[in-house]
Amino acid sequence: MTSGLRAAIDFLLHDWLQVEALCARPRYAEHARDTFDAVLDTCERLARDKFAPHNRTVDVQEPRMEDGRVVLPACTHEAWRAYAESGMLAAAQDAGLGGMQLPYVVEAAGNAFFAAASVSISAAMLTVGNANLLLAHGTPAQRRAFALPQLAGRFAGTMCLSEPQAGSSLSDITTRAEPDGPDFEVETLGPRYRLRGAKMWISAGEHELTDNIVHLVLAKIPGPDGRLVPGVKGISLFIVPKWLVTPDGQRTERRNDVALAGLNHKCGWRGTPNTLLNFGEGRHPVTGPGVGPGLDGQGAGAVAYRVGAVGDGLRCMFHMMNEARIGVGMAATMLGMAGYLASLEYARTRLQGRPVGPAGKDPAQPPVRIIEHADVRRMLLAQKAYCEGALALELYCARLVDEQRTGEAAAAEEARLLLELLTPIAKSWPSEWCLEANSLAIQVHGGYGYTRDFPVEQYWRDNRLNMIHEGTHGIQALDLLGRKVLLEQGRALALLGRRVEATAARADAVPALAGHAAALRQAWQALLAATHAAWEGGDPVAALANAVPYLQAFGHTVIAWLWLDVALVAAGRPDAASLGRVQACRYFFHYELPRTGPWLQVVRTRDLTCATMPEEAF
Structure with missing residues (x-):
């Protein structure tokens, strides 16, 4: 399997994206095609030897709870060690952080092999995203104590957003964090709080693959009256480690008040434990030197360190969420x-x-x-x-x-x-x-x-x-049509349009692709017309009623553009792989791009068939 995948990756990286040209930039000056190939060779080998043979094993031997901990098959531990030792957790980081200073696109290509071999063993995505968020928004002490151990593979990371009563609706979260005593702002690792609440759907929320788990938790800080601020503006971001650490990132033997409440049993990704976590319920009360007296004087609540400013939690968390969204796309691919x-x-x-x-x-x-x-x-x-x-x-x-x-x-x-x-x-x-x-x-x-x-x-x-x-699809669709295409007065959309037209103009000169160029221009103009028609009148209810069909049409148009750009490189080459890419482009334009018409029709007319369906009529 990997040989076919490797051929596709090599073509896209080197023939299409010309990634070797990045080596002319100071950050990547130590690299060349040879080092990129060596990284891909290592990833391909590890994925083949340590991950692929156990894909079925982790599917049938699901994570299980024993005495408040998660038990995973031995092969998962071996795969994690092999991955951590490969250096891929820090592959794109600065050399000073233990990284290789690889281009991110090469790191992404290398990680593709692990996702293809066993997606639920290769769940390092959240650990890297957690560390990257802390590198971007954390203090120097937070980076040293929590980010660097993750990049070294000693700690793992999670993102704790959803709650049992509030899935994607983050404005409705009720997890609360209160200052840990009068001197809470002078703690070395950041302002220290005591946090209470429950988080649901936490991937890799409990395991023993690493010495520690760093939870990034969204919570609200009560106001002077003790009430939580409604909406997303009241959300702050906190580091809640499973085990307390020293300022230089050494794990202590003092357990934080984070408890495994249960496992979710999924139809897929069974090798990654999906957890319900309780914070500050008193199962592991934190008292003693180095922590404050707690909310009730008895150490109640999980010790948490605030990242960024009060109320800035969602903005900080989007750094990790956006990275995770692209990671999910690669996993699906x-x-x-x-x-x-x-x-x-x-x-x-x-x-x-x-x-x-x-x-x-x-x-x-x-x-x-x-x-x-x-x-x-x-x-x-x-x-x-x-x-x-x-x-x-x-x-x-x-x-x-x-x-x-x-x-x-x-x-x-x-x-x-x-x-x-x-x-x-x-x-x-x-x-x-x-x-x-x-x-x-x-x-x-x-x-x-x-x-x-x-x-x-x-x-x-x-x-x-x-x-x-x-x-979900609905959330991505609302983000796209409700915010992204309107971004900076449509500047991003116009920029993409110029790139689409540049590809079409190049394809005009290739007889086998000229028809595709015309079809792409037509599809792009239809997309623009639907975008403007959806927002005509400024009614968000009507504009967003068909956001998902808009998302589908937008995505198909983008993929058509990329296929045409790829085909421009492949066209005229005599090898079978290039012929296959030109034929796949042809398939997409003949069989898939025409689907955008009906999708955009309901967007353009602001069709309210679904929105006005009476509940009792279902």
């Missing part, structure tokens, strides 16, 4: 790719049926491989178009991160705007259409596809979570 490559191999070896036509009517003729049937080729080509298109999207977004970090001021600003606009697409499009690829992979396998004798049913179950992970 790799699950789709794994299913595609498995079904391709199956279709090349499975004998069944005979060709359509006179020759196929002779029962004495031997059966043919199912890849020779037109409908199977249709399903394989659809999978290829979805998964390689999604991979192009994720690597393009990763390349924007590098541009934002190291480009000239104007280019860095453009990268920031484009990344803001594309993040909802980078999360949502692969999680819908690479899931569809997994469904098609099951279909290619026929009856075997929905049995556990073949891996494709697990890929589908694992991928089904990604439409919900880190913000």
Whole structure:
């Protein structure tokens, strides 16, 4: 499987994105194509040897609770150690932080192998995101005590947002944090609080893979009257370690008041424990030297250190959330790719049926491989178009991160705007259409596809979570149509439009692609018209009633643009892989891009069929 994935990654990185050109920049001057290849070789080998063989194991041997702790299979511990020792947790960090100073796009490509091999073992995404948030918003002491141990693999990280009564509606959270005594602001690790509440759906919230777990928790600080400030403006962000630490990041033997209340049993991603955590319920009361007296003088509440200013929690947390959304998109892409490559191999070896036509009517003729049937080729080509298109999207977004970090001021600003606009697409499009690829992979396998004798049913179950992970489709759609396309008076949308037109203009000169260029321009103009029509009159209820169809149309248009850009590189090359990419582009323009018309029709007309459906009529 990895050879096909590696070929796709190499083409996109080197032939399409020209990542070796980044080595001319001071930050990446120590690197060259050889070092990038060496990193990918290591990731491919570790994924093949330490992750892939255990993908089924972690699916059937789910995490279990014993005496308030989570027990995981031994293979998970071995895989984590191998990954941490590889240096990939800090791959894109400064050398001074223990990193390799790799371009982020190379780090993302390397991590793709682990997601394809076993997505629920390779759940380091939150640890890296947690550390990156603290590097961006934490104090020097917080970075030293909590971020650096995560990048070294000694600690792991989580994000604790949702609550049992408030899933995605963060304005309704009730977890509260109160100053830990009169001197709470002089604590070395940041202003110290005592935190109480419950958090739900916390991935990797409890385990023994690392010495410590660093929880980043959203909570509200009560006002002078003891009441919580309503809405998101009252939310602050806190570090709540499982074990208390010294200022230099050494774990003590004093347990914080964070308790495992239960495990959620999921249809997929079963290798990653998904937890309900209780903070400050008194199961592990914190008292003694180095902490304050607690809310009631008895050490009640989990010790927490505030990150950033009071009320600035959601802004800080979006640093991690946006990174996680792109990570979810890559995970969805790799699950789709794994299913595609498995079904391709199956279709090349499975004998069944005979060709359509006179020759196929002779029962004495031997059966043919199912890849020779037109409908199977249709399903394989659809999978290829979805998964390689999604991979192009994720690597393009990763390349924007590098541009934002190291480009000239104007280019860095453009990268920031484009990344803001594309993040909802980078999360949502692969999680819908690479899931569809997994469904098609099951279909290619026929009856075997929905049995556990073949891996494709697990890929589908694992991928089904990604439409919900880190913000549902509906949330991403509201973000896109309600905020991102309007960003800075539509500046980001106009910038993307210029890039779309630049690709179309280049394709005009290639006879095999000129028709696609015309179709792309037409689709882009239709998208712009629907965007303006949706907001005509300024009524958000009507404008956002069909935000999800808008998201789908926007995503399909972006993928069409990227496929055309990729095809411009592949066109004219004699090898089979390049022919395959041109053909996948053709498939997307002929079979997929026309779907945008009906989606945009209900957006443009502000159709209220769904919004006005009476509840009793259901």
